[in-house]
Amino acid sequence: MSTKTHDHKQIKTLTKDKPDLQGLIKTSQMSPSVVGKSIVRTDALSKVTGKLAFGADYSQEGFLHGKILRSPYPHAVIKSIDIEKAKNLSGVAAVLTAEDVPGRNGFGAIIPDQPVICGDKVRFVGDGVALVAAETEKIANQALELIKVEYDLLPPVFDPIEALKEDAPKVHEKGNLLSYNKLRKGDAEKGFAQADVIIERTYKVPFLDHAYLEPDICMAIPQVDGTMLVEGPMQAPFTVRRNINAVLGVPINRVQARQISMGGGFGGKEDSPIDLGCRAAVLAHHTRRPVRIALEREEVTLQTCKRHPMTMKIKIGAKKDGSLVAFEGVIYDEQGAYASLGPVIPPAGGSHIHAMIMMSGPYEIPNVKIDAYLCFTNNPYGGAMRGFGAPQVHVAHEQIIDELAEALGTTPFDIRRRNGLREGSATATGQVLDQSVGLHDTLESCAKAFDWEKKYQDTGYVNEEKTKRRGVGIGMGWYRTSIGTNNDACGANVYVHEDGTVLLSTGITEMGQGSFTVLPQICAEELGVRVEDVRVARPDTDAVPESGPTVGSRSTTLMGNAIILAARQVKKSILEMAAEMLMVPLTRLESRDRRIYDRDNPDTVLEFREAAARCMANGKRLIGQGWWAPPAPSLDPETGQGNPYFVYTYSTHMAEVNVDMETGEVEVTDYVAAFDVGKAINPKALEGQIEGGVAMGLGYALTEEVAIENGYIQNLSLRDYLIPTSLDVPDIKPIILEVENKFGPYGAKGIGEMPNLPATPAILNAIANACGGRVRDLPADPEKVYWAIKEAEIPLD
Amino acid sequence: MSYAFKDFHWANDIRVNEYLLPKTTAEALEMLAEYKGQAQVVSGGTDVIPKLRKRELEVEALVDISRLPGMSDIKQKGDKIILGGLVTHARTVASLLIREKAGVLAEGAARVGSPQIRNMGTVAGNLASGHPAADTSMPLLALNASVTIASTEGERVVDLPQFFQGGNQTAADSRREIITQISFSALGKNQGCCYLRLSKRRALTIAILVLATVVDVDPDEKTIRDAAIAIGPVAPMPFRARDAEEILKGAPVSKEIVERAGDAAYKESTPESSVVWGSDEYKKEMVKVFVRRGLYKALKRAGCPVA
């Protein structure tokens, strides 16, 4: 490991870098008529009335039922496997083992290291060792019980730091270190030498389950022409297709992945549809019949990816005046059994890389040194979950900033105001933020709405019996829009029909986040029609351009731009036609609210549909295709310096809690969350994202943890894995600020993941403020808070 | 710690052959008798259905008693309150009689699951589940309730302490018998009660700790005539802290006596550690806190607060 430090190089600013990307914000001289409006979500009615069909509601007629025989051991060699009895059971159509996989026996979002069917060894409890397809689920299950597998147990490893030791059992042949990356800005050693106060802390976060409402399901349906159609809820249909084509050993155009309604994903349905899709497709390939695999809740917990656990060690130093001078961090990121979405995707993608880039928080610190290790273990595997890599480090940087403030004798508010990123600041990667930096606006407006000054003074006991204390806390955060890899393009097709209605086809999926409402809003605005005129087609890899996954808070911004580019092509054609029909120069035409008119003479007007119909009749373009990729990311592998992401969303949260000093119970009593989102395309939908995100962050803080004992998950069902209920979530006051993003449609930036990041530390900081004890190993459930209070033993008023 | 095969290979099918709907209690009992232990009573089904799904319960038939007549009322006879065998948690919470004369039970029933679960789930079913943390078992145990159990052989009455047998077993064999009613004395003057619950979240979760206290005081002498303290899950079944109760009986109302009762309950409870629900050590500490708080509040309600 190199310890040499690197000079902080000035990195070219983004806007100047890519002048061709400007101009997407303002698309008309007039104020928008659809964008910025809180229209009702297009899926609201069908969802609240229960009419929307999810995968489990689809007819099962003609389908075989696929099941997976799972490894009962965390680490073992498969000695033998006997499937004879299972095969002979009446009603069983196929029993498959490793040699039956027609193509590559491996899948994975980045590295195909997870066997479709394990042949030589198993790496976690739940690994698939055989597949069964049968006429009913019951028969499929009976068949599973008839398969006899002999194992030779191997010593397992369950801790990422243990896993790095030389004599640790090897989960994969190449060793347990999947990726190592580092970041060097300035000279940390020199920085600490200037510091008046230095503190060191370690924070730990556990595996987390997404707990999406809809358990995973996948249907593989062989087509007569030999194509394999795979349907299911999926966030990344193109990644699913790319894996299935390799596993079946057929070219890409022989696989079609079609998205159906999704009951929540939160990043989890980026991975799991690859797993289910490959397995269902292999069964369908062998039986030449449609196969469905539907998981039960417990199976979802067992089999699918989780948020990565991390152990984060931090040393931070500041001068007396509160200014930060140096930061040193080490991240042990636990990947679990398989690579999934964890490893490096150059230049700046991957769990530990995202974590590394964001670890020192939204603060300007001249000297930063971070080492990030991503390690295999025999636990379940880590994948993306709302904020991929960032929620973990927010727990660390936001707590240590508070701990440092205390050591300095300053306040949580002042230390943030002094050090928070501003326009012109350089991040830990040396990226100079030259636009759309609203962090301080969020801090100030949040404080005002929360009444921070008063509440911060007004802590202490709240009841007569002196058993409960009130406290307040701040969580500040930032998050990228985009994924930091070189594959970050979005494509859209806009097809205007002769009646003026529009079909919008994109590769972005709807999972409850509201894309199917916001994207048509952008499309309608650009074309000058009403939002109800735009129908969104279901994402289908046969019909839409490759758009990457629906992750990274990228949909509104990246796809929004692609839609604008596509719509402009059609609009140009329609306006040209209208110019002919109205005999008005093209430059004077405006398209708005289904009408095309002369700006100088608004009575010269034409229905949008009339122009569209004439285009149709004359064979003039009515289909547009737009493709947009953000400014290319960069990150030097030696120094971790560069422009990893092209724009960031900023946020400040403030929480008030009551802590029961005798039991450790925590109640969140007040909450304000402020965001700089660039532009709110649909403010109501945005508020929904904020409220849901805060609830999720609250669960991370207080109750959620996949409890694993020696590789066995102890809380498989939602009875024992506790996400917050409506009674646990306070009234959340959202504040939306708009500091225009030059690269965003109408100035927008991403919001999907951001809201849960500052929520967790805001609550943890409020707990510490209330009771004097701090939980550095999540979750802060009543017992952990209780022991933290005991340990702190500080005299309270 | 590791899994049984069925725990990670889910069948997604509930394997019962018959679902029977008797019209009278007598008919229900005959049906059960006919199946010779291969049929199970189902009432609200909020325990039975999850158990069938997990194959923790495997029977040939279910006998649905939820529509039987005459068992859904809450009545007072003399100083006795009688709860029919089909009374739901929601009904219990809504009953003025229960709220006034057995507040501790209303408070407990109000914390069961969620509105849906309280509408379906019954108090008798909660008792019959034998769960050591059941939310209405602790109040009923502290109220010295007794249950009437019917079978084709006739009826018998069992007092609660004897009803719970540990390991989710109870005196009522739900494959042969039906709990037709639950009865206990109404609380009156100079009596006070309190229900407390500790859990990781506010609803829809098994409690880490449930406590019910009932005290009977002499307001003139400022002494405690009698005290009942029921706690769960700190033993294999709903548990009465007898040592703590003994300390209180006849003692003057004081901070010191309450503290001593808490310490005694701490000593006599034997909770288990679990990675999900917490350490035994923490639960024991909480027993101390809860017994103290439960007594303070019950004494206050009885009109004899600790000064």
Ligand SMILES: Cc1cc2nc3c(=O)[nH]c(=O)nc-3n(C[C@H](O)[C@H](O)[C@H](O)COP(=O)(O)OP(=O)(O)OC[C@H]3O[C@@H](n4cnc5c(N)ncnc54)[C@H](O)[C@@H]3O)c2cc1C
């Ligand atoms: C989501 C959820 C949340 C829950 N939360 C809680 C909670 O917070 N606190 C809590 O204590 N419980 C909780 N429970 C458990 C359950 O709801 C209660 O125990 C409920 O009171 C059971 O009543 P039931 O009528 O539904 O019983 P059933 O499921 O019908 O039966 C339970 C058992 O009792 C037997 N039985 C039922 N009635 C009789 C009778 N009259 N005579 C003889 N045997 C009988 C059955 O054979 C079975 O063995 C929860 C359950 C669920 C599904």
